[in-house]
Amino acid sequence: MKNKEYDIAVIGSGFSGSLMALGLDKLGYRVILIERGSHPRFAVGESSTPIADMILRDIADRYDLDWLHHFSRYGSWQKHHPGITCGRKRGFSYYRHHPGESFRTDERHARELLVAASTDDQQSDTNWYRSELDAFLVSKVQEAGIDYVDQTTITSLDRTDGFWKMKAYYQKKLKTYSSNWIIDATGNGSLLWQLGVRSSDEHFKTHSSAVYSHFTDVKPWQSWLDDHGISSRDYPYDPDWSALHHLLDEGWLWMLRFNNGITSAGLVLDGNQESRWSGNKEMIWQEVVGRYPSLTELFEEAAYAEQPGSLTATQRLQRRADRIFGEGWVALPHTAGFVDPLHSTGIAHTLSGVERLLYAFENRSLGSASRNEYLFSYEKAVFNELHFIDLLVDGCYKARGNFELFSTYAMLYFMAAVCYEKKRISGSFDIEAHGFLSANHPQLPTLIRECHRELEQLVSASDLTGKMVRSFRQKVQKAIEPYNTVGLLDPATPHMYEHTAADI
Numbered sequence: 298m299k300n301k302e303y304d305i306a307v308i309g310s311g312f313s314g315s316l317m318a319l320g321l322d323k324l325g326y327r328v329i330l331i332e333r334g335s336h337p338r339f340a341v342g343e344s345s346t347p348i349a350d351m352i353l354r355d356i357a358d359r360y361d362l363d364w365l366h367h368f369s370r371y372g373s374w375q376k377h378h379p380g381i382t383c384g385r386k387r388g389f390s391y392y393r394h395h396p397g398e399s400f401r402t403d404e405r406h407a408r409e410l411l412v413a414a415s416t417d418d419q420q421s422d423t424n425w426y427r428s429e430l431d432a433f434l435v436s437k438v439q440e441a442g443i444d445y446v447d448q449t450t451i452t453s454l455d456r457t458d459g460f461w462k463m464k465a466y467y468q469k470k471l472k473t474y475s476s477n478w479i480i481d482a483t484g485n486g487s488l489l490w491q492l493g494v495r496s497s498d499e500h501f502k503t504h505s506s507a508v509y510s511h512f513t514d515v516k517p518w519q520s521w522l523d524d525h526g527i528s529s530r531d532y533p534y535d536p537d538w539s540a541l542h543h544l545l546d547e548g549w550l551w552m553l554r555f556n557n558g559i560t561s562a563g564l565v566l567d568g569n570q571e572s573r574w575s576g577n578k579e580m581i582w583q584e585v586v587g588r589y590p591s592l593t594e595l596f597e598e599a600a601y602a603e604q605p606g607s608l609t610a611t612q613r614l615q616r617r618a619d620r621i622f623g624e625g626w627v628a629l630p631h632t633a634g635f636v637d638p639l640h641s642t643g644i645a646h647t648l649s650g651v652e653r654l655l656y657a658f659e660n661r662s663l664g665s666a667s668r669n670e671y672l673f674s675y676e677k678a679v680f681n682e683l684h685f686i687d688l689l690v691d692g693c694y695k696a697r698g699n700f701e702l703f704s705t706y707a708m709l710y711f712m713a714a715v716c717y718e719k720k721r722i723s724g725s726f727d728i729e730a731h732g733f734l735s736a737n738h739p740q741l742p743t744l745i746r747e748c749h750r751e752l753e754q755l756v757s758a759s760d761l762t763g764k765m766v767r768s769f770r771q772k773v774q775k776a777i778e779p780y781n782t783v784g785l786l787d788p789a790t791p792h793m794y795e796h797t798a799a800d801i
């Protein structure tokens with residue numbers, strides 16, 4: 298392998314790197330996939346969405362990867378790959394907790410919001426158990442005959458005469474690789490630093506960090522509700538089989554269940570609050586979860602799963618590179634930047650990058666000027682999308698102290714998602730022209746910016762009243778009316794949405 302020259306080296310074998318390699322191989326490129334670690338390995342970022350599933354299906358069709366279809370719905374995943382763990386994800390659920398109080402609500406669901414994304418379990422989205430799914434995708438890369446090297450750390454990158462020369466270490470042995478192009482799928486942007494690219498958090502309003510792990514024996518939330526006599530009679534699904542968000546004063550806690558008894562759980566802490574968290578991650582976890590009696594009960598019997606075996610704590614999550622393409626290289630969206638896990642935009646955004654970059658390489662005879670032009674607009678689009686997601690997420694953080702305000706503002710995300718889904722299935726979706734999540738829709742970004750501005754004013758008011766919140770809700774309802782085909786903010790179904798994703 299060491300003297301072979303490649304057209305494209307994909308660096309990083311998360312799902313994005315493997316899908317990129319598989320698609321490029323189908324397009325006839327000579328590809329190598331280089332991974333620093335080895336599979337199976339723990340990875341966070343597990344909750345997929347209807348948009349992610351749509352893109353997965355389209356990549357499967359366009360690049361003749363039929364088997365990929367199976368992973369786009371819970372039913373087909375279970376039928377064809379029961380050995381690869383996943384979880385059912387029927388929608389997005391949000392519960393507002395208050396310190397020192399057991400969770401409580403009322404008949405009009407004053408502290409709960411459930412938004413179904415699918416009509417039944419068969420059509421459902423999934424929580425990806427990344428260690429198994431990513432390992433499977435790498436096995437498909439190898440099966441396709443694509444060169445794959447793991448435990449390989451690139452130590453230097455030089456570009457001469459249109460070729461990258463990479464020096465890398467595999468088990469203390471020096472290896473060299475060369476390729477025309479590098480696609481950075483490292484997720485964390487570590488390769489970008491070697492290319493001299495800077496990353497910063499200065500572009501973001503959202504300010505959060507996370508403490509997370511995989512756990513066994515987390516009590517199901519539905520059992521907790523049943524034990525405490527809280528009716529779930531009109532729930533559209535069992536909330537344990539959804540992306541469960543517990544909103545807290547300090548931020549929020551995610552819970553994503555898998556079929557193997559493991560639950561991914563993570564605290565996301567709001568750094569825009571005065572109390573910044575420092576110190577030991579176990580202490581932070583115990584202290585925050587310990588303030589909420591209902592959450593404490595959920596974790597009473599829980600233990601860390603074997604993988605990863607402990608908590609991970611992050612720095613501020615928000616980051617964005619100042620460039621995401623250059624001569625002979627380009628980065629995927631998660632390498633380019635990240636906002637926050639709230640509303641699970643990560644997997645879908647990453648897949649939309651895979652789709653757009655595969656498209657960029659479809660035309661093999663494209664001159665470098667035209668390809669650079671395409672990549673320039675890709676970069677602009679990804680930056681714009683990160684900004685768009687930031688507005689949607691930051692508003693939810695700001696609103697979360699008042700659940701009515703939160704459940705109003707959160708609808709802007711669902712509206713943006715439904716508009717994008719409808720565009721995709723309308724047959725008029727143009728990969729080149731349409732960015733991710735309606736970020737370049739002619740009206741929606743302005744609408745969201747205005748709602749965000751108004752929300753900022755509301756939450757900074759010292760005398761936020763129920764009337765002000767109701768008036769904001771009415772304004773949002775009116776503003777989204779032209780796009781609201783799924784009954785968002787319908788007073789007849791307070792906080793319970795039976796099915797919001799666009800029908801496929």
Ligand SMILES: Cc1cc2nc3c(=O)[nH]c(=O)nc-3n(C[C@H](O)[C@H](O)[C@H](O)COP(=O)(O)OP(=O)(O)OC[C@H]3O[C@@H](n4cnc5c(N)ncnc54)[C@H](O)[C@@H]3O)c2cc1C
Nearest residue numbers: 309310311312313333342343344483484631638641643644
């Ligand atoms: C705390 C947190 C929670 C999240 N939750 C969600 C969620 O619920 N839903 C959602 O949709 N998204 C979520 N995301 C985002 C999600 O994690 C990403 O979208 C997804 O991981 C991107 O996949 P990827 O394959 O591009 O990168 P990764 O999953 O990061 O994979 C990158 C791969 O590259 C390898 N690598 C790294 N550096 C190098 C190097 N220098 N050389 C070679 N190989 C290298 C790594 O070992 C890894 O295998 C979350 C992110 C975070 C941080």
